[in-house]
Amino acid sequence: MSLLSGLPGIVEAAKKEYEETKSGDFRTTSKKGNSLSNLIVQGENLSFMKYLAEKRGLAGGIKLIYVDPPFFSGTNYQARIKTQSPLTGEVPAFKIVAYEDKWAQGMDEYLKMLASRLFMMKDLLSEDGCLWMHLDWHVVHYVKIIMDEIFGEKNFINEIIWHYKSGGTSKNHFSRKHDTLLFYGKGTKTPLDIPKEKSYNRERKPYRFKGVKEYRDELGWYTMVNMKDVWHIDMVGRTSNERTGYATQKPEALLERIIGSCTKEGEICADFFCGAGTAAAAAQKLGRRWIACDGGDMAVSFAEKRLAKAGASFEIMKDALKERKTEGKIDIKIEIINTSFEGKKLIRTEITNYRPDIKNLPLEKEGRKIIKELSEKDSLSLIDYFSMDFDYDGEIHRSDVYYFKDRENECICCEKILKKWGKISIKVTDIFGNVFMKTLDLSAGAGIS
Ligand SMILES: C[S@@+](CC[C@H](N)C(=O)[O-])C[C@H]1O[C@@H](n2cnc3c(N)ncnc32)[C@H](O)[C@@H]1O
Structure with missing residues (x-):
């Protein structure tokens, strides 16, 4: 059967999948600040959207959804990781697989995946809300037909051509230098500030x-x-401050234009294929609330770091049933030191060693060699950032402070005068997005001299 004649069946199957999908068991694992509405979520977006609708009461509550899904390119995408080690000298940058855009059952499988999510996104949008679908030449023509079907032709607003200069060329075709964004309203009245x-x-x-x-x-x-x-709008340049190293990262200027023209301060913007969190970063800049979800650990750790650096408050959520396990081990040394300052005590936390779970990392040969050498000679260079909760409630890590490793070894150690002697929790993230949690009860004074 031709793809064109198979489209109604694909949409039908997607609708069934959407109806039958169960909400994931999403739980807050960490919080920064007090905000309840900004979310960074690690998990499968279909069950997460169902969770938002059924368990968070967000059906009809989101003003703008922007999505930049895989483009059906048949490629694996990587994140470029650069770390520093004063012990081994210059460390070459290496790549790690961030996400796959390969579809064993071809275009049918891809379109069904997208269509089931479109049904779910429509449920989450407010009556005057809108959806932006970011694609390129591979599938945009079919997706527009599917969106006409799900959102209604009359609710189509624009096909935006985003033109850029970077990327390669070919002798076989004119240089492909644009992506296409399909912009639909949920209804016919979508307020727009052009x-x-x-x-x-x-x-x-x-x-x-x-x-x-x-x-x-x-x-x-x-x-x-x-x-x-x-x-x-230019792509994010190699030397731009905005660049995270996550493949297919989009420029904030593009997202600022979209969010700025379709939403007002305080309204909720969501991105369910968030990658390195560009839409959330733009929403944060413009004073909107935001939700950012991605299935990849790497993406979520890039997004968390980016938003924490931007001073945002957020919750981090994960599907409790789908925790990724790592066999890596972190050693942390905690010291309590008497100070001359009003008799107060200082807590000193130092990450002293890290043994990564190298065999389970999605690395290629070259990257594996680099990581093996680093883990033997300077394993701490594999730590990316950590955060501390000095008043841990025994359940949710609330990051009082983040330490980023932007300069040599900056994040390995932290010192803080404690106001209260309760539980503390330490959350450490390595450069691959693996997260380690340690907790300590200081009220009992256990193991502390
Ligand atoms: C093109 S990238 C997004 C890049 C992003 N706009 C940015 O600026 O960094 C697509 C993302 O979708 C994520 N993804 C693909 N399928 C997913 C799914 N079913 N649920 C959640 N995330 C998914 C991938 O992990 C990948 O990070």
Whole structure:
């Protein structure tokens, strides 16, 4: 059967999957600050969306959903990891598989995956909410037909062409330098604040039309018009501060334009294929609330680090039934030191050793060799960041403070004067996104000198 004639069956099967999907058992594992609504979630997005609708009462509660799913490219994508080791000298950057975009049963399987999630996203959107689907030439034509079916043709708003310059070329076709974003409203009334842009006059000369305001810059005369549907925005550059190393990371400027034009401060924006958390980072900058979900540990750890650095408050959630186990081990030394400051005591936490679970890391040959050598000579270079909860409630780690390893060994040790002698918890994340938790009860004074 041709794919075209198979489309109704694909949508039917996707609808069944959506109806039969059960909510995942998502639990908060960690919190930063007090916010209840910003979420970073590690897990399968279909069962997470069901969880949001059924257990968090968010059906009809989300104003904007942006998704940038795998594009059906038939490739595996990697995260580029760079670490430093003063003990081994320059460490070459290496790559680790971040996510796969390969579909054993072809396009049918891919389209069914996307369509079942589209049904779920529609449930979560508010009546005046909207959905942005980010794709490229591989499947956008089929997905538009499916979205017309699920969202209704009349609710289609725009097909945005995002044009960029970077990437490769080929002798066999014109250089592919754009992605396509399909923009739909849940209903027919989607409030939109369209930004203005410059439109240069022909030959860049003044027109002097009555009542039309004209401006001039170094390129010539122009007027300000409502933004058009072709957007020229650069990809995240190699040396940009924004760059996380996560493959297929999108620029914040693109997401700021989308979120800024369709939502107001305080409204909820969600991204269920969040990767390194670009949509959440843009939402955070613009004062929106946000939800970011991804199935990969690596993606979630990149997103957590990025949002923590941006000063955001958030909860981290995981599907309790799908915890990834690692056999890696972390050694942490805790010292309590008397100070001369009002007789107060200082707690010193130091990560002293790390034995990673190398055999279970999705590394290629070269990366495995580098990691093996680092783990023997300087295993602490494999720690990325850690956070401390100095008032641990025995259940949820609430990060009072994060330590990032941006400079040599910065994150290995922390010192803090304690106000209270209760439980503390330490959450350590390695450069592969593996998380280790340690807790300690200081009230009993156990094991502490
Ligand atoms: C193209 S990337 C997103 C990149 C992101 N926009 C950014 O700027 O970093 C797609 C992401 O979707 C995630 N993903 C794919 N299928 C998923 C699923 N069923 N549930 C949750 N995440 C999924 C992958 O792990 C990957 O990180």
